[in-house]
Amino acid sequence: MGTGARTDPLAHIRDLFDLDDDVVYLDGNSLGAPPKNVAARVQEVVSRQWGRRLIRSWSEGWWEAPQRVGDRIGKLVGAAPGQVVVADSTSVNLFKALMAAVHGTDRAEIVVDAGTFPTDGYIARSVAELSGLTLRPADPDDLALSDTTAVVLLNHVDYRTGRLLDMAKLTEQVHAVGAKVVWDLCHSVGVLPIELDALNVNLAVGCTYKFLNGGPGSPAFLYVPTEAQPGFHQPLTGWTGHRSPFAMSPDYTPDPGVSRARVGTPDIISMLALDAALDVWDRVDLEDVRAKGLALTAHFRDLVEDLPGIEVITPDGEWRGHQVSLRHPDAATLMRRLVERQVIGDHRPPDVLRFGFAPLYNTFEDAERAATALGELL
Amino acid sequence: MGTGARTDPLAHIRDLFDLDDDVVYLDGNSLGAPPKNVAARVQEVVSRQWGRRLIRSWSEGWWEAPQRVGDRIGKLVGAAPGQVVVADSTSVNLFKALMAAVHGTDRAEIVVDAGTFPTDGYIARSVAELSGLTLRPADPDDLALSDTTAVVLLNHVDYRTGRLLDMAKLTEQVHAVGAKVVWDLCHSVGVLPIELDALNVNLAVGCTYKFLNGGPGSPAFLYVPTEAQPGFHQPLTGWTGHRSPFAMSPDYTPDPGVSRARVGTPDIISMLALDAALDVWDRVDLEDVRAKGLALTAHFRDLVEDLPGIEVITPDGEWRGHQVSLRHPDAATLMRRLVERQVIGDHRPPDVLRFGFAPLYNTFEDAERAATALGELL
Numbered sequence: 001m002g003t004g005a006r007t008d009p010l011a012h013i014r015d016l017f018d019l020d021d022d023v024v025y026l027d028g029n030s031l032g033a034p035p036k037n038v039a040a041r042v043q044e045v046v047s048r049q050w051g052r053r054l055i056r057s058w059s060e061g062w063w064e065a066p067q068r069v070g071d072r073i074g075k076l077v078g079a080a081p082g083q084v085v086v087a088d089s090t091s092v093n094l095f096k097a098l099m100a101a102v103h104g105t106d107r108a109e110i111v112v113d114a115g116t117f118p119t120d121g122y123i124a125r126s127v128a129e130l131s132g133l134t135l136r137p138a139d140p141d142d143l144a145l146s147d148t149t150a151v152v153l154l155n156h157v158d159y160r161t162g163r164l165l166d167m168a169k170l171t172e173q174v175h176a177v178g179a180k181v182v183w184d185l186c187h188s189v190g191v192l193p194i195e196l197d198a199l200n201v202n203l204a205v206g207c208t209y210k211f212l213n214g215g216p217g218s219p220a221f222l223y224v225p226t227e228a229q230p231g232f233h234q235p236l237t238g239w240t241g242h243r244s245p246f247a248m249s250p251d252y253t254p255d256p257g258v259s260r261a262r263v264g265t266p267d268i269i270s271m272l273a274l275d276a277a278l279d280v281w282d283r284v285d286l287e288d289v290r291a292k293g294l295a296l297t298a299h300f301r302d303l304v305e306d307l308p309g310i311e312v313i314t315p316d317g318e319w320r321g322h323q324v325s326l327r328h329p330d331a332a333t334l335m336r337r338l339v340e341r342q343v344i345g346d347h348r349p350p351d352v353l354r355f356g357f358a359p360l361y362n363t364f365e366d367a368e369r370a371a372t373a374l375g376e377l378l
Numbered sequence: 379m380g381t382g383a384r385t386d387p388l389a390h391i392r393d394l395f396d397l398d399d400d401v402v403y404l405d406g407n408s409l410g411a412p413p414k415n416v417a418a419r420v421q422e423v424v425s426r427q428w429g430r431r432l433i434r435s436w437s438e439g440w441w442e443a444p445q446r447v448g449d450r451i452g453k454l455v456g457a458a459p460g461q462v463v464v465a466d467s468t469s470v471n472l473f474k475a476l477m478a479a480v481h482g483t484d485r486a487e488i489v490v491d492a493g494t495f496p497t498d499g500y501i502a503r504s505v506a507e508l509s510g511l512t513l514r515p516a517d518p519d520d521l522a523l524s525d526t527t528a529v530v531l532l533n534h535v536d537y538r539t540g541r542l543l544d545m546a547k548l549t550e551q552v553h554a555v556g557a558k559v560v561w562d563l564c565h566s567v568g569v570l571p572i573e574l575d576a577l578n579v580n581l582a583v584g585c586t587y588k589f590l591n592g593g594p595g596s597p598a599f600l601y602v603p604t605e606a607q608p609g610f611h612q613p614l615t616g617w618t619g620h621r622s623p624f625a626m627s628p629d630y631t632p633d634p635g636v637s638r639a640r641v642g643t644p645d646i647i648s649m650l651a652l653d654a655a656l657d658v659w660d661r662v663d664l665e666d667v668r669a670k671g672l673a674l675t676a677h678f679r680d681l682v683e684d685l686p687g688i689e690v691i692t693p694d695g696e697w698r699g700h701q702v703s704l705r706h707p708d709a710a711t712l713m714r715r716l717v718e719r720q721v722i723g724d725h726r727p728p729d730v731l732r733f734g735f736a737p738l739y740n741t742f743e744d745a746e747r748a749a750t751a752l753g754e755l756l
Contacts (some may be wrong), residue, residue, distance in 0.1 A: 018429045027433045039424045042647065046417045050594060051396045055405040055722060062594060089642020091616030092470060119617035119642070122630040126613035130508055137628070160626075209643070216428060216440060216646035235504035238469030239497035247727060248538075250515070252500040264467020264497065265587070268594035269420065270648045344433060349625060 010292050010359055016280050017213075017361040024343045024366045024373075029187060029323050029356025032213030034277070041276035045269055057268075065275065066219075066266050067259060072278045073212070073221050076286065077185060077204065078195035083225050085258045086208070086271060090186060090220040091119045093205040096234040096261055097222060098127040098151060101180045101203060103233045107150035109134045111143060111179075117159045120184055124153055140165055149179040151202075156194075157187035157321035160348055162297075162314035164188065164321050171199045186210060190281070191322045191359075192290040196223055203228065211322070211358055212281075214274035222261050229257055238263030280360060292359035293322035296367055300324050300355060303371035307378050313352070323356040334377055343373045388670050388737055394658050395591075395739045402744045402751075404723045407565060407701050407734025410591030412655070419654035423647055435646075443653065444597075444644050445637060450656045451590070451599050454664065455563060455582065456573035461603050463636045464586070464649060468564060468598040469497045471583040474612040474639055475600060476505040476529060479558045479581060481611045485528035487512045489521060489557075495537045498562055502531055518543055527557040529580075534572075535565035535699035538726055540675075540692035542566065542699050549577045564588060568659070569700045569737075570668040574601055581606065589700070589736055590659075592652035600639050607635055616641030658738060670737035671700035674745055678702050678733060681749035685756050691730070701734040712755055721751045 018036045019025060025033055049057040061068075070084035077084070087093070102110065112124045114137040121137065128135040138144060140154060152174045157164050167183060174181040180202040188194060190211030196204055204223040208214035224232050233254070239245050240262040243253045254260035297314070301324050305312050311327040314320050328334060328351060335347040345355040355370060396414045397403060403411055427435045439446075448462035455462070465471070480488065490502045492515040499515070506513040516522060518532060530552045535542050545561060552559040558580040566572060568589030574582055582601040586592035602610050611632070617623050618640040621631045632638035675692070679702050683690050689705040692698050706712060706729060713725040723733040733748060 018425070020430065023432070025432055031428075031433045031436070033432065034424060034429045039421060039429075042420050042424055043417060046412060046420055046593070046651070047396070050409075051412045051417075052398065054401070054403055054411065055409045055724065056717070057594070058409070088466065088470065089616065089645075091618075091642035092466065092614060095614055117617075118620070118626050118628065118630075121628055122615040122617065122620070123613075125630060126615050130613055207643070215424070216435070217643040217649070218647075219645065220642070235501075235508055236470060236473055237500040237504050238467065239495075239500065240469075242496070242500070248496050250496065250499055252496075252503065264469035264598070265585070265595040267467075267597065267645050267648045269596075269651055270645045271595070273424070273647055339434070346433065 008292060008364065009288055010284060011363070013280065013284060014361045014363065019361055022342055024369045026343065026345045026355040026357060026362065026366065026370055028358030028362070029210050029354065030346055031216055032210055032358060033361055034215065035213055035280050037279060038215065038273050038276045042269060042273050045272045062268050065268065065271050066262055069271060069275045069278070070221055070258070073189070073208070076189060076194070076281060077223065078197050079223055080197055083258055084221050084223050085261050086219050086221045086274065087262050087266060088220060090205055090207045091123055092236070093220050093222040094120055094123040094184070095127065096236055097182045097203040097205055098124055098153065099234040100232045101151040101182060102127060102131045102133060105150040107179070108148040109136050109150060111136050111138050111145065111149055111152045113140045113154050114138055115158050115160065116153070116155050117184065117186065120153055120155065140170065143173060145174060145177045145179060147177055149177055151180045151182060153182045153184065155184045155187070159187055160325060160352055162320050162323040162325050164319045166319070167194070168199055171201055175200065187321050191293055193286045197225065208274050212274070213277045215270060215277065218270050218274045219267055224258050224261055229260065232260055236263045240264060240266065284360065289359045293357055294318070296357040296359060296362055296364065297322055297324050299364055300357065300367040300371060303367065304374055307375055309378060322359065323354055326353040327351050328353060334374070337377055338373055341373045343370045386670060386742065387666055388662060389741070391658065391662060392739045392741065397739055400720055402721045402747045404721065404733040404735060404740065404744065404748055406736030406740070407588050407732065408724055409594055410588055410736060411739055412593065413591055413658050415657060416593065416651050416654045420647060420651050423650045440646050443646065443649050444640055447649060447653045447656065448599055448636065451567070451586070454567060454572070454659060455601065456575050457601055458575055461636055462599050462601050463639050464597050464599045464652065465640050465644060466598060468583055468585045469501055470614070471598050471600040472498055472501040472562070473505065474614055475560045475581040475583055476502060476531065477612040478610045479529040479560060480505060480509045480511060483528040485557070486526040487514050487528060489514050489516050489523065489527055489530040491518045491532050492516060493536050493538065494531070494533050495562065495564065498531055498533065518548065521551060523551060523555045523557060525555055527555055529558045529560060531560045531562065533562045533565070537565055538703060538730055540699050540701040540703050542697045544697070545572070546577055549579055553578065565699050569671055571664045575603065586652050590652070591655045593648060593655065596648050596652045597645055602636050602639055607638065610638055614641045618642060618644065662738065667737045671735055672696070674735040674737060674740055674742065675700055675702050677742055678735065678745040678749060681745065682752055685753055687756060700737065701732055704731040705729050706731060712752070715755050716751055719751045721748045
């Protein structure tokens with residue numbers, strides 16, 4: 001107790017979130033908690049922008065929102081403006097990214113990390129089938145790339161174990177064989193500094209409802225670096241990706257910039273809820289977020305690693321995201337009983353308990369309360 | 379004046395909408411006006427469901443929302459439960475529908491109506507290229523189908539002219555050559571009775587932000603009839619379309635039902651705003667809506683068709699949706715000046731003025747005020 005208040009430079013940020021104090025919420029890696037300003041912003045969007053301005057709002061900020069909000073996310077992932085667009089779901093953006101990455105290739109295979117979040121593997125399989133390539137799952141420690149590799153899809157943080165991959169080293173490995181890399185940032189954006197531009201990453205996708213707190217199912221993002229935009233071709237050629245969408249031309253000419261990755265009409269209420277949620281990032285430094293996340297997860301790990309029957313599967317040291325994953329044969333039952341005690345993490349079958357630590361609102365006391373509850377149950 | 383109050387069985391429904399009385403809003407065919415209950419519902423979703431229940435809300439109604447809200451739309455399009463899912467944008471759903479329609483076909487062509495809304499044509503082009511078929515735009519009055527036709531994509535109501543196609547007759551024509559039909563209902567859902575099941579329509583898509591008033595960019599819907607579900611295969615194989623999404627299996631096994639058309643995590647705030655917006659349909663009969671829509675548009679047509687320089691391009695008689703489209707060489711300027719006078723329609727280049735009439739909230743007085751303003755400008 002009390003460790004947090006004395007050592008936590010982000011302690012005051014929790015007040016920006018609408019969270020009950022009796023809940024220990026350790027599932028922000030699945031659904032982030034609501035920043036307090038979101039509710040009012042959504043009211044403004046529904047009641048004033050939609051209700052009073054009606055169709056006129058499309059030319060008063062709505063149309064450009066996918067790029068404008070995208071640029072805000074760009075700041076969190078090391079992307080200069082004009083390279084990130086907010087649109088669709090992560091799965092749909094993965095499809096765009098992979099289809100674009102293999103467009104026109106004469107190479108034979110797509111590689112995906114073997115422990116990938118399922119949707120990445122499913123979409124990669126579809127893209128391989130559509131494009132006549134093979135799909136090869138591979139261990140990130142031994143990707144076995146060659147000059148037949150067209151593209152490598154990697155999860156920056158493993159959703160089960162919390163392992164963090166070395167983006168710099170792996171991007172270099174992929175480039176060394178002349179292949180492209182697509183990074184899935186779902187579990188790392190908002191957790192730690194990312195440098196997409198500096199590392200010459202080819203494409204990246206991520207969701208916004210975990211550590212970015214955009215709300216349930218808030219729209220995802222896609223990074224297409226400036227130099228890759230002219231060659232970014234994918235089959236979801238919806239009208240909002242057109243160079244002149246309101247010309248209503250019968251032929252599709254993609255926008256010259258990142259907007260070519262747009263497809264249908266953007267979902268404005270959710271997009272602007274996300275926009276509000278991002279305000280908190282203007283007030284924090286990602287280095288502080290990272291430092292607190294490592295401290296929180298280390299503290300929790302220390303408290304639980306010797307509990308009976310518990311195996312910590314999250315790597316120690318710096319190569320981890322902001323979650324601690326524990327293996328226990330009764331994981332499902334344990335998590336149900338923890339939730340009954342207002343300690344909310346989640347269970348991933350068959351036997352993994354996940355505890356996500358969001359440095360913007362989780363406290364060292366949260367770690368202690370969760371560890372105590374788990375200890376009592378064991 | 380006054381024609382409305384005496385003859386309009388839906389007059390009281392306008393009170394359910396949050397609309398300013400000094401605005402004549404005739405663009406509900408582009409963005410429907412907000413039902414009053416949406417604002418409170420969105421607050422409930424953000425503040426209670428997200429804020430208090432956090433991740434638990436996924437198992438308290440969120441997860442099934444795409445099918446539950448889909449069933450509500452199903453009632454408006456003549457689809458029995460379990461055949462409509464709300465997800466993604468219309469463009470993305472068109473891609474799924476067309477890819478599924480050509481899956482495994484040995485036929486050579488996709489046909490699209492020549493006046494299609496652009497995104498339909500763009501997506502159909504992509505699907506043709508991916509699947510090795512040709513794309514042929516055709517006049518709906520002379521589709522020239524043959525046993526080489528795999529699928530025909532038709533817009534139920536033409537977005538420019540407001541012409542309504544005969545779904546029964548055209549579906550029969552398509553089926554007569556053994557092809558499949560995909561109907562785009564964007565401009566007809568909520569305007570008139572539709573009977574997808576009774577007509578054995580193969581697939582249908584539509585948006586929810588026009589006459590269904592779901593809000594800007596609210597998620598679209600996709601109809602996959604029960605008997606077509608086992609054969610519905612499309613490449614956006616996202617995790618939420620999986621038979622057991624939380625098993626996190628490395629292999630994709632589609633859900634046996636309409637949920638196989640789901641892709642990524644559903645956008646809950648917008649989905650539940652739409653859900654609230656649909657409540658109004660529980661209180662009206664689509665036959666009344668259709669009757670009022672025809673009367674409103676006929677009244678407006680009568681008032682404007684003899685104005686100088688105006689050519690009405692919306693068909694007379696019953697084969698039209700709920701808009702009146704006028705051609706005038708100065709259409710862009712005219713619409714700008716109408717909007718200045720609080721008469722809000724829209725302009726489609728180069729020379730079309732569109733006035734949409736939403737029977738749930740538009741009045742005969744709206745038609746008269748709009749016609750008067752247009753007459754003064756001319």
